[in-house]
Amino acid sequence: MEIPELRIGNLVADLPIVQGGMGVRVSRAPLAAAVANEGGIGTISTLGLADLDLRGEEFYTKSKEALTNEIRYAKSLTKGHIAVNIMGVIANANDVIRTSVEEGLKIIVYGAGLPMKLPEIVPEKDVCLLPIVSSPRAATLILRYWMNKYKRFPAGFILEGPLAGGHLGFSHEELSRIEDFKLSKLLQQVLEAIRPFEAKIGQKIPVITAGGVYTGKDIADNLLAGASGVQMGTRFVCTDECSVSDAFKQAYLDAKKEDIGIIHSPVGLPGRAIRNKFILKVEEDGKQKVRCNYQCLTVCKLEEAHYCIANVLLNSYAGDVDNGLIFCGQNAYRVDKIVSVKELIGELKTEMQHSLQSALVEAIPVAEPV
Numbered sequence: 001m002e003i004p005e006l007r008i009g010n011l012v013a014d015l016p017i018v019q020g021g022m023g024v025r026v027s028r029a030p031l032a033a034a035v036a037n038e039g040g041i042g043t044i045s046t047l048g049l050a051d052l053d054l055r056g057e058e059f060y061t062k063s064k065e066a067l068t069n070e071i072r073y074a075k076s077l078t079k080g081h082i083a084v085n086i087m088g089v090i091a092n093a094n095d096v097i098r099t100s101v102e103e104g105l106k107i108i109v110y111g112a113g114l115p116m117k118l119p120e121i122v123p124e125k126d127v128c129l130l131p132i133v134s135s136p137r138a139a140t141l142i143l144r145y146w147m148n149k150y151k152r153f154p155a156g157f158i159l160e161g162p163l164a165g166g167h168l169g170f171s172h173e174e175l176s177r178i179e180d181f182k183l184s185k186l187l188q189q190v191l192e193a194i195r196p197f198e199a200k201i202g203q204k205i206p207v208i209t210a211g212g213v214y215t216g217k218d219i220a221d222n223l224l225a226g227a228s229g230v231q232m233g234t235r236f237v238c239t240d241e242c243s244v245s246d247a248f249k250q251a252y253l254d255a256k257k258e259d260i261g262i263i264h265s266p267v268g269l270p271g272r273a274i275r276n277k278f279i280l281k282v283e284e285d286g287k288q289k290v291r292c293n294y295q296c297l298t299v300c301k302l303e304e305a306h307y308c309i310a311n312v313l314l315n316s317y318a319g320d321v322d323n324g325l326i327f328c329g330q331n332a333y334r335v336d337k338i339v340s341v342k343e344l345i346g347e348l349k350t351e352m353q354h355s356l357q358s359a360l361v362e363a364i365p366v367a368e369p370v
């Protein structure tokens with residue numbers, strides 16, 4: 001059985017694999033381009049690309065400049081599909097979105113908040129808008145609002161379940177009963193919720209599943225269950241092309257299952273990370289003195305924040321993991337080597353093909369003996 005393509009809007013990717021956006025500076029041009037060169041969709045995270053010591057307005061101007069350079073660099077490395085990941089809670093979200101569109105990118109992935117007004121910011125119909133959702137309710141709200149107000153619908157949804165890395169779209173209470181929010185369950189709920197909208201527009205709205213997808217078999221299982229593709233983050237961190245420090249990658253290689261847990265992020269959302277020295281110290285010491293030059297997150301409550309999330313993510317990126325936050329998916333403890341993106345995707349393709357083939361053989365009815 002052939003590996004299916006991933007169609008979103010007018011775009012067709014050879015592989016149904018999206019490399020998830022990972023901030024701060026985790027998914028940059030080299031990683032995104034390498035994934036795009038293998039036929040998937042590579043995503044540049046727009047978070048924290050400028051020097052974090054800059055102040056106020058200058059930070060925003062330099063952020064725009066840095067993103068422009070990152071997109072141009074990615075485009076110099078690939079002719080494949082490049083997306084950008086935007087966190088709705090960043091203060092300069094609209095600016096970053098417009099910069100990406102002006103630089104010619106055709107895929108905008110929007111998470112950490114409901115992108116109700118996104119079609120106003122991106123009226124260009126040839127740009128695929130992909131909201132990240134974690135519930136059928138969120139998908140329905142977006143569809144209803146966009147179709148009524150803008151006569152527009154998302155080119156697809158990224159459905160992120162509770163095993164994903166980074167900030168999560170679930171409350172701490174929901175995460176305490178994670179079985180109720182299994183990705184496979186959420187997928188069926190979302191597929192059912194969007195069906196009436198698909199019937200109305202006479203078009204399929206692809207759902208791309210994320211969170212805990214680790215092997216090619218996992219990808220096949222998601223496709224067979226109705227997903228149009230998968231988004232993966234964790235597995236792409238330990239690749240040669242990922243820009244993080246060796247110490248960051250080593251923390252993944254060293255992590256045991258019990259080291260991975262949920263943290264309270266200053267963004268106001270739970271996040272999944274390695275419970276390293278830094279996290280243990282924060283839990284022991286409580287609130288630190290937080291210096292802020294530019295309030296990069298609209299939701300960051302400085303007086304309550306235990307640390308500046310931009311700074312501590314940057315520390316890990318740069319190699320100071322003992323003073324840094326390391327986001328990771330629940331499966332990070334399974335990573336045991338650093339490979340090239342080509343090797344990783346090759347392995348995923350072989351496993352995926354094998355699983356799809358087995359499913360096809362199992363589905364063929366056995367002839368009754370006459």
Ligand SMILES: Cc1cc2nc3c(=O)[nH]c(=O)nc-3n(C[C@H](O)[C@H](O)[C@H](O)COP(=O)(O)O)c2cc1C
Nearest residue numbers: 020021022023111164165166211212232233234329
């Ligand atoms: C280190 C790291 C940073 C991440 N940062 C972001 C981010 O900035 N924005 C976002 O929408 N998702 C972020 N994610 C989530 C990924 O894009 C992806 O959806 C998720 O990791 C998929 O789950 P997996 O890691 O089990 O494959 C991050 C994930 C990781 C591991």
